[in-house]
Amino acid sequence: GQQLNQSPQSMFIQEGEDVSMNCTSSSIFNTWLWYKQDPGEGPVLLIALYKAGELTSNGRLTAQFGITRKDSFLNISASIPSDVGIYFCAGQWAGANSKLTFGKGITLSVRP
Amino acid sequence: SQTIHQWPATLVQPVGSPLSLECTVEGTSNPNLYWYRQAAGRGLQLLFYSVGIGQISSEVPQNLSASRPQDRQFILSSKKLLLSDSGFYLCACTKGTSGTRTDTQYFGPGTRLTVL
Secondary structure (H helix, E strand, O other): OOOEEOOOOEEEEEOOOOEEEEEEEOOOOOEEEEEEEOOOOOOEEEEEEOOOOOEEEEOOEEEEEOOOOOEEEEEEOOOOHHHOEEEEEEEEOOOOOOOEEEOOOEEEEEEO | OOEEEEEOOEEEEOOOOOEEEEEEEEOOOOOOEEEEEEOOOOOEEEEEEEEEOOEEEEOOOOOOEEEEEEOOEEEEEEOOOOHHHOEEEEEEEEOOOOOOOOOOEEEOOOEEEEEO
């Protein structure tokens, strides 16, 4: 079946630094989504990407839909302590009843 | 915009006891609804999804069942809980078909289930 690869499992950065996370797939997707999950809460949608090559920003976050449709990346600039959490990528096929395939997530820690 | 409610927020149940978790959605109509389980420190596993009342698709064989008695209500159940059923259960929905972007999934706050 489809799998999304996110690595490393954990990242540790200094407050103020930029960080980039990649997500790769063995299959193509029509939609890429990035979510953030705080402890004990449900994931919150950060950015949705709908077209190959699309580059979208949401404040300090920037995400891109890879040209091959098999990858996506998320950049966080000038990190702050509240950026701490688990970041999930998810891919979706059009017409698949909107089912998503999730990566295993990257846990981000920000040192003040 | 849609709002997803999940009840209860936390639950501790003995092995062998029944389970009923509820998810209700506001602010949209005819949504697709999803149940996920997240084990500690792990990713999200899709358990069930529903495209309409009474329509349930199961993604993985398991000890759980799902029902959708109303358009915006999704129930996760078990007759006898197992230790392995412990986890964080998340309900998600897509916007109704009236939206221009029907694909994006939004998540509820989750239910923490501990089976002892």
